[in-house]
Structures are given as structure tokens and as C-alpha cells.
Amino acid sequence: MPPCHILILGGTTEARALAAVLAARPGVRVTTSLAGRVSRPGAIEGEVRIGGFGGAEGLADWLRAEHVDFLVDATHPFAESITANAVRAAGSAAVPTVVLRRPGWHPGPGDRWHDAASLDEAAALLPSLGHRVFLTTGRLGLAAFAHLRDLHFVVRSVEPPAPPLPPHTEVLLARGPFTPADESALLREHRIDVLVTKDSGGDATSAKLTAARSLALPVVVVRRPALPGGVETVPDVTGVLERLGLTP
Structure with missing residues (x-):
């Protein structure tokens, strides 16, 4: 058989x-x-x-x-x-x-989450939330943020991101998992004042949410399709x- x-x-x-x-x-x-x-x-x-x-x-x-x-x-x-x-x-x-x-993830006490239905909606929220953005939505789809010329982006992905990118962008090539201490240090080093992420769920990439909570940073969370x-x-x-x- x-x-x-x-x-x-x-x-x-x-x-x-x-x-x-x-x-x-x-x-x-x-x-x-x-x-x-x-x-x-x-x-x-x-x-x-x-x-x-x-x-x-x-x-x-x-x-x-x-x-x-x-x-x-x-x-x-x-x-x-x-x-x-x-x-x-x-x-x-x-x-x-x-x-x-x-x-998926769910906000807890102390979280300052902003819900977005898409990357475009996430981009529309950013100007009112901060000026230095930690963008962790993956290397694809960054065109949704390319028109935000007055914001500074730190983009982290495993592979180099596909253009177009926002004009003021730093790219960090790294593979997780990351600890809350790692993420807190990164947020402080780059003076991040808002985080953008997709609702990937799981523990492997949730440390950034813990770090953002500890620093009282707003987080834009893109909902799953x-x-x-x-x-x-x-x-x-x-x-x-x-x-x-x-x-x-």
C-alpha cells in the first residue's frame, strides 16, 4: 500500500x-x-x-x-x-x-493599538501618530508607505525589501526571533515613536509588541485578510x- x-x-x-x-x-x-x-x-x-x-x-x-x-x-x-x-x-x-x-494577537493592558484593515489604511494613520516609524510588515507591499515623504522609516526584513520605498528609509536585514530586550534597545537606538506590524500572531515576533508596550508607543496593527x-x-x-x- x-x-x-x-x-x-x-x-x-x-x-x-x-x-x-x-x-x-x-x-x-x-x-x-x-x-x-x-x-x-x-x-x-x-x-x-x-x-x-x-x-x-x-x-x-x-x-x-x-x-x-x-x-x-x-x-x-x-x-x-x-x-x-x-x-x-x-x-x-x-x-x-x-x-x-x-x-492572532490581542491588545492587553497598557497597549496603544490602532486597528488598520490594510497597509494603505495603516499608512494613512501614521502622520497623526509619529514621525519615526519602525515598519515590520515584511519586504513586500512597502509601496503603500512610499508617499510619506515627511516620515523616517526603519524597515526590518529577512531579505532586501522591494521598491518603491519611502524616501527616508533605513533597512535592517535580520532574522528573528528577537527578545523584548533586543526590541526595546532597537526602538530606543532609532528613536522610534510608532510601530507598524501585521497581525502575524504567535510568539516568534511578538517581542516588539512587548517592547512597544513598555515604552508606551502607539502600534498600528494590520488585520488579517x-x-x-x-x-x-x-x-x-x-x-x-x-x-x-x-x-x-
Whole structure:
């Protein structure tokens, strides 16, 4: 009997952890697909493929050709188009699917959060909140801030950001995780007075929120895009294993 083939759409900490658990299971073949946006991804257990599929139709063809039994979308919460294509492809190929999404962040006592529905909305809020901005929304989509000529931006990303960028921009190339002490030191060193982040959730990048709280800085938090209707979601690796009928 051929092994059960599970495709993970990866790129997150949870995807890597899930691949490690599944690769150690007898009778399971696990393939993790990465979009290829990061030039040096970390080590991943099991099979790995790099690059897109060619939209929903291409992914559906791959699911059939590779005899995939189950699809797990464990991409970043803001990988909206990938998730939409995954749901359509899985439906077309009649492959069961689940979306693994870590829970989002929630403000606590002392937080000065400002909600934004998009990067454009976040940019519109900034002039009233501060002049030195720590921008941690990733290397893509910075064009939304490029027109803010009177603000100074510190942009942190793993890979060099794609232009256009705001005219007054410092780029910090760094890979987390970072501690609250690290983040507090950075905010002080660069005299940051407002932080912008996406609601990525999880602990790996939450230290900047702790640091901003300790310094009483305003934080603009971009909300996650809505998931496709009817899609099944789980919050963690254990949820995926339960959905697969595998004991954690």
C-alpha cells in the first residue's frame, strides 16, 4: 500500500514543525512546498519543493499527479492569494484540506493599538501618530508607505525589501526571533515613536509588541485578510494531527 501523501504549503514555523512530526510517522510521505521568496530557508524534514504551481489549476494538477491524500495550508496568515488558490485547487481535485493558522494577537493592558484593515489604511494613520516609524510588515507591499515623504522609516526584513520605498528609509536585514530586550534597545537606538506590524500572531515576533508596550508607543496593527468561506481551520500542529486521525 502506498504511503499517505500529505502536502504542506509552508513557510511558517508551524509548517516546519508539522513536517518534522509527519516525516517521522511510518506510512506517511510529506512534501512541503515553499514559494521561494526567501533565498535560504531553514532545514525542513521530508520532501521539499520550491516555487509556485501556476495558480489553482496548476496546483490541482499537481495534487492529482502526485496522488496527494491531504493538503495542509500552513502559509503566513497574510498569504491571501495562496490560500484562495489552495482551497479552489483542493476542491477541484477532491483532496481534503485544512488551514493551519496560529491565533492572532490581542491588545492587553497598557497597549496603544490602532486597528488598520490594510497597509494603505495603516499608512494613512501614521502622520497623526509619529514621525519615526519602525515598519515590520515584511519586504513586500512597502509601496503603500512610499508617499510619506515627511516620515523616517526603519524597515526590518529577512531579505532586501522591494521598491518603491519611502524616501527616508533605513533597512535592517535580520532574522528573528528577537527578545523584548533586543526590541526595546532597537526602538530606543532609532528613536522610534510608532510601530507598524501585521497581525502575524504567535510568539516568534511578538517581542516588539512587548517592547512597544513598555515604552508606551502607539502600534498600528494590520488585520488579517478573511479566509475563504467554508474553509476548515485549526490553530496548531496538534489540530492537524487530530484532523488526520493521528494521535499527537
